[in-house]
Amino acid sequence: MPSNGDAPVTAYDRLASSIRKQILSGELRPGHRLPTELALSTHYQVSRNTAREAIRALAGQGLLVVKRGVAGGTFVASPTTAQVSESLMSGLALLTDSADLSVSVLMEIREMLEVPAAELAARNRTDEELGAIHESLFDPGRIDPTRVFVNNRDFHTGVLRATHNPLLEVLAEPVFRVLKERFLRERASADFWVRVDAEHREIVGYLDDRDQAGAREASRAHLRYLRSVYEKIDRIQG
Template identity: 45%
Template sequence: MSAPSGPRPLEYERVAGELRQMIVDGELQPGDRLPSEGELTARMRISRGTLREALRVLSAQKLLTSSRGVNGGTFVAEPSPDDVVEHLETSLTLLSRSRVTSAHLLEMRSQLEVPAAELAARRRSEEDLHQLEQSVAGMNEAGDPSVAHLNSHFHLLLLRAAGNPVLEMMATPVFTVLRERFHRVEPGEEFWLRVAAEHAEIVAHVRDRNSRGARRAMRSHLSGLRDTYTRIDVSKLDNLRAG
């Protein structure tokens, strides 16, 4: 006797899943207009209320968009990079409260940013280099809380310099969740001075197009961040136990 597989999805969830799969499989392409409500309800043997609820679900997931007028209707949307980031950010935020730890997020950063630094050294433009140098200079001059924002911005600039937009889409939600997790903790001036110096070292390698040096400097930088975040996590846990 097989074990129960959990509650069956509601009818509108089933319909939303079928339509979502059609989009993923390419049966429905971005820009395609969905068949009329009457045609879909007849084809899928569902009520209009069920179909409308399914379409609302897919619209909330940025997979469908609607417009009014003579040429209006419901169309398959093409998610923007911001849509992807928003979805990943929401999911990671929720998971970070239970199953995803800071260690997991920091490990993911290394997987993304170490090779990104190498790529940035190979592919960066003069404008990329200018913005990275400005970021380093800004960190040396800024006070809290601006320095924390400049720190995150530096890492995003480096990812953009790598020339692969997927890297930025994958890393931005990780940055955001980590920032929210530690935004109430002040590491101190000494920490930020060290971070600025390490950023400057990375930029020097990027400037020289030294891909191995950039990779090595980024790995060392993230290792130091991991140690700091781990100490903060342990300290927060001890404070909670003491309280």
């Protein structure tokens, strides 16, 4: 019997959990075709409806893909980086409400990811990637206010992309989006974007010169400034 107010675990929850564990452990690889609903229900001693609900739940989580037709069936999904990032973003957004995931915690994660990323970008960036980062720079006095957030995001994702480590971007993008949606930077002081622009240009200068140590320390200083501003905004909103 469930205790402490927990919801009862259904048969399809147990089946979905079993299949999920096999997928996450690598026992079932992307593209693997699952048995039919009838075969699953027989093997796990559940009804076909239970097997169908478990498959539907896992498909909703992006772990399975159901294809119709002669060559159809149920297959282990091959998720894209965008899907993984979207899933992480949803989880982080919920945690900011339910588990007191503060702006300080989110900015600590950004510093852990982006400081070494700036160093890697200085070493690994291509001329094309550097050009894209340059294009994200903006004049705070001239840019369309609706574009400033886009350019700011493009700068940071451009640096991450220049590391040639795709996992860094996958991990950082959800944090960017939660910060943007949860903490209103419109409340920052008037000179906020002026300083952001100046610090971006300093980082780019180090990327131009392939100065890894300079890029690392400039990125650290920039993120600590952002953290101080976001924490102040968070206190005002709280």
